[in-house]
Amino acid sequence: MKTEVEKLSPTRVKLTVALPFDELKPAVEAATKKIADQVQIPGFRKGKVPTRLVEQRFGRPAIMQEAVNDSLPDFYQQAATEAEIRPLGRPEVEVSEIPGLDGTDTGDLKFTVEQDVRPEFTLPAFSDVTVEIEEPAVDDDAVQVRLDALRERFGTLVGVDRPAQDGDFVSLDMTAKVGDEEVESVEGVSYHIGEGNMLEGMDEALIGLSAGESTTFTSKLAGGDRSGEEADISVTAQSVKVRELPEADDEFAEMASEFDTIDELKADLKEQAEKDAVSNRVALARNALLDQLVADLDLPVPDQLIEDEIAQHLENEGKEAGDPHAEEIREDTISAIRAQFVLDAINETREVNVEQEDLMSYLSQLAAQYGMDPNQLISMLAQSGQLEQVFAEAQRSKALDVALAEVTVKNAAGDVLDLGLETSADASTDEAAADSEDAPAEKAPAKKAPAKKAPAKKASTSKDAAAKDEDGEEKAPAKKAPAKKASTTKSTAAKSTSTKSTAAKSTAAAKDAEGEEEKAPAKKAPAKKSTSTSSSAAKSSTSSTSKSTGSKSSTPKSSTSKSTTAKKPVASKTSAAKKAEETSEEK
Secondary structure, three states: OEEEEEEEEOOEEEEEEEEEHHHHHHHHHHHHHHHHHHOOOOOOOOOOOOHHHHHHHHOHHHHHHHHHHHHHHHHHHHHHHHHOOOEEEEEEEEEEEOOOOOOOOOOEEEEEEEEEEOOOOOOOOHHHOEEEOOOOOOOHHHHHHHHHHHHHHOOEEEEOOOOOOOOOEEEEEEEEEEOOEEEEEEEEEEEEOOOOOOOOOHHHHHOOOOOOOEEEEEEEOOOOOOOOOEEEEEEEEEEEEEEEOOOOOHHHHHHHOOOOOHHHHHHHHHHHHHHHHHHHHHHHHHHHHHHHHHHHHOOOOOHHHHHHHHHHHHHHOOOOOOOOHHHHOHHHHHHHHHHHHHHHHHHHHHOOOOOHHHHHHHHHHHHHHHOOOHHHHHHHHHHOOOHHHHHHHHHHHHHHHHHHOOOEEEOOOOOEOOOOOOOHHHHHHHHHHHHHHHOOOOOOOOOOOOOOOOOOOOOOOOOOOOOEOOOOOEOOOOOOOOOOOOOOOOOOOOOOOOOOOOOOOOOOOOOOOOOOEOOOOOOOOOOOOOOOOOOEEEOOOOOOEEEEOOOOOOOOOOOOOOEEEOOOOOOOOOHHHHHHHHHHHHO
16 A cells, blocks of 8 residues: 655645555455355345456446445545554545556556544643642632521421522422423422523523422423423422521531531531642642643644534534534634543653543542442443443543643642642652562671681572571561552643533432432541542544546545543533443433
8 A cells, every 4th residue: 555645734634545466355255255245146146146247247337436435434434543653533445546456466556535523732841830720719608608508407498488589499390392292290309490401491580489389491402312302391389488507606516527526517617728729739730731732732623623613512412503602602612622631642742541449430520420339330331331431531631640640730829839749750759669678678798707608598489488587597588668659640731612501400300309308428527529520422423425527426434533522610511421321311
């Protein structure tokens, strides 16, 4: 195979490929057998028709076209590998010449491919990079926020005789109709106004509604077979409730925690806030580094990749092509793709190894983000074939941490911050030290006796044999120090172009009763959820348009590795987890 590469732009190339007939011959033989296996010719068993008769019956051009159709994807992959390109999105293939149409075994298969590719760029030396972050403050307000959140968990819902307001809890009946067909109906669902976690327009419809009153509004269904369809939603308020919070006193501290006084509880909440602030510094630094690299490098992005990402985003939100929201997210989409280019480049230069512990920690973070059991999330990802994608995301996250360890991070006052991350050089030193400690200690040379030479002792075959010291006493073998683990932080800094879906929560939501007390958690004050998120995977289509002289050729598979779009902490979900979540909803 001969492949020529022409650079059309920083993000698009043209491959011109010429393949000798000898390399195409196995595909011709396979195509002939394929046709022979599918036809029945009198006098011959199926699959036993001679090649000569197959050519006579169907013609050499049909066989050659079948051979090209079946083999073109593999030839494209081979050409892309030889050209050392990094494909993105769909290739456009045009076959210009097919050999052997005249019955001879000569000539070349010739085709061209136009393909979007990742732009070429060089990362800066991270030791020369400085980023500035605004450190999260840990003050009385931060402690009060945590205390109020804990009080809300122990709050009691109490009915009120007034129209519903923002923040109220409404017990409601709801039906959804598409035309005259009722597609969903639920009763006694408790909804917290302001959370916006059911249907778009639900909050506006409920505000001002009193118990016993009904209203109707239009919204797009989210989830299920009718997802994305416009429906008429009718809701009736059964009751309106407010959450009454317990007083923040010693009695509450005893009930909600392991402490006896409110002062002890506040001190513990402050300690938690300080620990979280340290973790948040890493997340902020990751964001700052990625944003700075994206801005400084200003990488070009293929137009088709942008359109594909926007289309995927709209599909995830149940919106159609041409929705005004597409233009609103265009700039964020471009920034996210650029961030992914940078993350991939960092990952390639750092060569980090993701251990099982790293992957499980990363999956646990995702599970916490979605409020799922880790085992359930892993099962969902495995069923949807997304585990490999999540592994790649975990690897990029770890590579970014290693790069961040080389960067100088300062606060607003100009003080250099120690994030506690380990550089790749540190990790290599620790590994070497651990390997050295694992090696058996050399035996100390025997001391000569003053009177006469002692016969030389045979070397001990025991790995743990202790060497005697000069006084003849045995030394205890040195304890082996455990290998130091990389202190990599699991939070990711990637930005996201996608927002949370407006999918309705399960219609099996628990009914609440008047004065019913919310389920109390364990006494220990809960730890704050991790601020880390993963990077979501940006799907690239492997389909291509193919033109052929005289007939159609099949679509070559793109060799594009799955790219991911970066997200800011807690802002959104990875596409892999989105897919798992959608699978969960369908079940």
